[in-house]
Amino acid sequence: MSIHIFKDVDSLVAASADLVVTRAQESIAKHGRFSLVLSGGSSPKRLHELLTSDDYRNKIEWSKVFFFFGDERYVPADHPDSNYLMAKQTLFDPLKIPANQVFIMDTTLSPEASASAYETAIKEYFGTAPVKFDLIILGLGDDAHTASLFPGTSVLQEQQALVKSLYIEKVKMNRITLTAPLINQAHHIAFLLFGAGKAPAVEQVLKGAVNITQYPAQLIKPIAGKLEWYMDEPAAKNIQ
Numbered sequence: 001m002s003i004h005i006f007k008d009v010d011s012l013v014a015a016s017a018d019l020v021v022t023r024a025q026e027s028i029a030k031h032g033r034f035s036l037v038l039s040g041g042s043s044p045k046r047l048h049e050l051l052t053s054d055d056y057r058n059k060i061e062w063s064k065v066f067f068f069f070g071d072e073r074y075v076p077a078d079h080p081d082s083n084y085l086m087a088k089q090t091l092f093d094p095l096k097i098p099a100n101q102v103f104i105m106d107t108t109l110s111p112e113a114s115a116s117a118y119e120t121a122i123k124e125y126f127g128t129a130p131v132k133f134d135l136i137i138l139g140l141g142d143d144a145h146t147a148s149l150f151p152g153t154s155v156l157q158e159q160q161a162l163v164k165s166l167y168i169e170k171v172k173m174n175r176i177t178l179t180a181p182l183i184n185q186a187h188h189i190a191f192l193l194f195g196a197g198k199a200p201a202v203e204q205v206l207k208g209a210v211n212i213t214q215y216p217a218q219l220i221k222p223i224a225g226k227l228e229w230y231m232d233e234p235a236a237k238n239i240q
């Protein structure tokens with residue numbers, strides 16, 4: 001695992017955009033396409049915006065990039081809380097990404113059917129190849145959740161399913177999430193976070209005793225891939 005700490009959010013965002021570019025170029029050179037799992041919430045917006053800027057947009061062959069989501073809030077796709085909507089507005093629309101390159105967690109289905117359909121879509125995408133995403137970007141909630149792996153939930157024990165739906169009492173909402181066993185298959189996983197509000201969770205996850213139930217982000221340990229943390233100094237203040 002490597003931890004990268006940046007003075008400010010601009011340099012953090014630039015370094016994470018460089019990571020996406022490098023991983024995209026390597027993956028496309030190696031197997032002709034790039035599978036990128038996006039995180040939700042607000043933290044990735046700046047990364048998306050930089051990737052669509054004049055400096056970055058021509059560094060990636062976007063026609064060979066396939067987008068997935070680490071988790072989704074069970075709301076309509078045009079709801080302000082939708083992770084898809086955020087990515088559509090900040091990434092897909094500016095880059096004119098065609099719909100067939102974006103794998104959406106379908107919230108018009110029941111939560112269970114949506115999770116099952118997403119798992120099927122992932123398996124179909126990989127076909128006979130191992131189900132390993134090229135790059136998964138993850139956020140970290142103030143309560144140490146990542147994707148929608150929330151503290152105290154049964155999905156933390158999941159060993160079989162690749163995608164699960166669950167009702168999260170804390171946020172009073174159904175969520176659909178990739179499971180830890182699927183995430184941990186990835187070639188590369190990068191946490192991206194900033195702000196002093198994340199400092200206690202960062203400390204608990206990286207320096208605290210192992211307690212998966214309370215600090216679910218501790219579940220993220222790639223089997224053979226690379227794990228990196230990108231954060232700014234305020235987020236890292238308790239571990240420096």
Ligand SMILES: O=C1O[C@H](COP(=O)(O)O)[C@@H](O)[C@H](O)[C@H]1O
Nearest residue numbers: 039040041042043139140141147
């Ligand atoms: O609910 C969620 O929260 C986490 C963290 O979001 P942030 O706004 O604090 O960056 C996010 O990673 C996850 O995808 C999202 O659904």
